[in-house]
Amino acid sequence: MSETSDQLYNFALLDEDAKREIRRKLLKAVAIPGHLVPFASRDLPIARGWGTGGLQITLSIITPDDTLKVIDQGDDESVNAVNLRRLITRTTGVATTTDTAAATIIQTRHRIPEEPMRADQILVLQVPMADPLRWVEPNLERATIMHSEADYGKMWVYMYESVVRAGDLRIASQYPVIVNRRYLMDTTPIPRWDVPKLHMADTLYLFGAGREKRIYAVPPYTVVEPLQFEDYPFRTEYRPGQRCARCGADNTFLTEHFVSDSNGGRWETTCSDAAYCAKRVAQMEATA
Amino acid sequence: MIDDWILRVEQLSKHFGPTCPDCRRLTGPDTGRSQCPRCGTVWACVEANLQLNAGEVLGIVGESGSGKSTLLQMIYLALRPDSGHIWYRDNGGPPRDLTTLDRYEARLFRNTKLGIVYQRPELGLNMRFSVGGNVAEKLLLAEWRHFGRIRARTAELMVKTELPPERIDDEPPTFSGGMLQRVQIAKALASRPSLLLLDEITSGLDVSVQARVLDLLRRIQWEDRITMLLVSHDLGVVRQLARRTIVMKNGHIVEAGLTDQILEDPQHPYTQLLVSSAL
Numbered sequence: 001m002s003e004t005s006d007q008l009y010n011f012a013l014l015d016e017d018a019k020r021e022i023r024r025k026l027l028k029a030v031a032i033p034g035h036l037v038p039f040a041s042r043d044l045p046i047a048r049g050w051g052t053g054g055l056q057i058t059l060s061i062i063t064p065d066d067t068l069k070v071i072d073q074g075d076d077e078s079v080n081a082v083n084l085r086r087l088i089t090r091t092t093g094v095a096t097t098t099d100t101a102a103a104t105i106i107q108t109r110h111r112i113p114e115e116p117m118r119a120d121q122i123l124v125l126q127v128p129m130a131d132p133l134r135w136v137e138p139n140l141e142r143a144t145i146m147h148s149e150a151d152y153g154k155m156w157v158y159m160y161e162s163v164v165r166a167g168d169l170r171i172a173s174q175y176p177v178i179v180n181r182r183y184l185m186d187t188t189p190i191p192r193w194d195v196p197k198l199h200m201a202d203t204l205y206l207f208g209a210g211r212e213k214r215i216y217a218v219p220p221y222t223v224v225e226p227l228q229f230e231d232y233p234f235r236t237e238y239r240p241g242q243r244c245a246r247c248g249a250d251n252t253f254l255t256e257h258f259v260s261d262s263n264g265g266r267w268e269t270t271c272s273d274a275a276y277c278a279k280r281v282a283q284m285e286a287t288a
Numbered sequence: 289m290i291d292d293w294i295l296r297v298e299q300l301s302k303h304f305g306p307t308c309p310d311c312r313r314l315t316g317p318d319t320g321r322s323q324c325p326r327c328g329t330v331w332a333c334v335e336a337n338l339q340l341n342a343g344e345v346l347g348i349v350g351e352s353g354s355g356k357s358t359l360l361q362m363i364y365l366a367l368r369p370d371s372g373h374i375w376y377r378d379n380g381g382p383p384r385d386l387t388t389l390d391r392y393e394a395r396l397f398r399n400t401k402l403g404i405v406y407q408r409p410e411l412g413l414n415m416r417f418s419v420g421g422n423v424a425e426k427l428l429l430a431e432w433r434h435f436g437r438i439r440a441r442t443a444e445l446m447v448k449t450e451l452p453p454e455r456i457d458d459e460p461p462t463f464s465g466g467m468l469q470r471v472q473i474a475k476a477l478a479s480r481p482s483l484l485l486l487d488e489i490t491s492g493l494d495v496s497v498q499a500r501v502l503d504l505l506r507r508i509q510w511e512d513r514i515t516m517l518l519v520s521h522d523l524g525v526v527r528q529l530a531r532r533t534i535v536m537k538n539g540h541i542v543e544a545g546l547t548d549q550i551l552e553d554p555q556h557p558y559t560q561l562l563v564s565s566a567l
Binding site: 145148149150151153154156157160161163164229230231232 | 391392395399414417418420421422424425426428429433434435436438457
């Protein structure tokens with residue numbers, strides 16, 4: 001048994017056979033970018049749907065020398081992030097950080113950090129629905145055949161219908177992409193803002209869907225192309241003139257929230273990536 | 289006669305079941321059965337041969353369970369035959385055996401060269417997509433990626449098939465039965481296929497709607513010189529569209545010839561029965 005912070009558990013909670021199986025599946029996923037690889041998703045002391053897929057990947061690849069960052073919707077302090085971080089550190093004893101640049105493994109839900117990631121880092125994404133064809137083909141067997149034949153006509157009709165109904169490609173999250181010019185892939189509920197970060201990235205992206213028992217990956221320097229029309233190209237969410245109320249950034253993904261005050265309150269936009277925003281504020285204060 | 293065939297089917301067979309040594313003896317038109325009484329195997333299509341020339345309409349008639357739709361599904365590459373060959377030739381070029389295509393190649397071939405119209409619109413259309421989306425699917429499969437051009441082509445096809453183009457964004461359940469058949473025809477024609485397969489397309493439609501759909505097909509066939517394979521149990525439909533006809537019974541082709549000749553002077557006892565019961 002490995003050294004852990006709590007000897008009641010094996011290092012990283014999972015037994016070594018389980019970790020080995022997941023690592024084998026990860027190798028397959030990296031070898032076939034965007035392809036959904038089935039794996040034996042284990043029961044964990046958190047509920048399905050709370051990031052068990054991403055957690056199993058993190059627990060399988062983490063080493064005592066790693067530095068971990070866990071975020072949820074861009075925030076290091078949300079309930080989901082705090083609980084997952086606590087479970088991982090308690091069973092591994094690894095160091096944690098909120099600084100993207102200092103982390104070696106980042107587990108995330110719904111966001112890719114704003115700060116560019118490096119080749120020596122791994123981003124693990126929690127996936128609620130692994131197969132983008134689920135929107136157009138509820139039968140799993142038929143969807144698998146469609147993937148094997150690259151039969152994505154129905155998904156293209158889904159995009160066509162999006163333009164018909166909304167006047168533009170208004171898919172807010174889980175934007176479908178073609179990976180390595182072959183497989184259709186769900187980008188998980190990251191906003192459109194983060195989708196271009198998958199294309200030709202320095203970082204390895206690993207995706208885990210615990211409930212659906214699927215793993216997939218986007219290795220570094222892989223071509224990732226969003227589905228789009230020549231006259232309706234893919235666009236990220238960007239409203240000119242909008243800035244973060246805290247750090248003043250106008251080149252980050254912003255979220256709106258209501259701030260109460262004596263005048264009845266107001267809507268304010270701030271960076272979704274809370275740690276990046278705090279880092280910028282600290283830098284500004286240091287230089288001021 | 290000019291040898292301008294586009295499709296040639298040779299000894300095509302399909303059965304469903306384990307088979308036994310007596311299967312073939314105990315089934316077929318002479319026995320009046322397709323299913324072997326000993327092992328339960330259904331002989332859906334047995335050693336079918338046919339040739340389809342460019343620009344012609346060939347009818348396939350027979351009662352329910354005679355193997356017409358199985359033969360059509362094999363030609364559409366949706367069902368893999370047990371034996372035999374399906375030769376396809378484009379503009380007199382070298383023939384290709386479609387039975388050797390893998391699933392991926394078969395799908396590509398189906399999307400570009402073939403169109404199909406089913407008896408039941410829900411088989412050919414996705415009821416959750418708009419009518420325009422359904423027709424556009426064929427264009428998107430053929431790598432069309434310009435939304436404006438897709439819309440224009442879809443509207444053009446709707447006009448061609450006598451559908452109101454202003455209803456391009458309506459969903460199929462809001463259309464009548466005859467209109468849904470025309471939507472299917474528009475979808476089938478979208479990629480300008482070489483061969484259009486029609487599977488009992490007028491069954492379930494009232495007589496006046498039937499006549500409109502048949503008129504439409506006649507006009508399309510005349511204007512585009514498109515080759516059609518028409519499966520029907522209705523001799524009247526076949527008489528209106530097909531120059532040549534083959535008759536199937538219990539998985540076997542029992543008679544083939546010019547449609548008028550078959551209807552006026554049927555040779556096989558089953559064809560005689562079919563014609564006399566239709567008149």
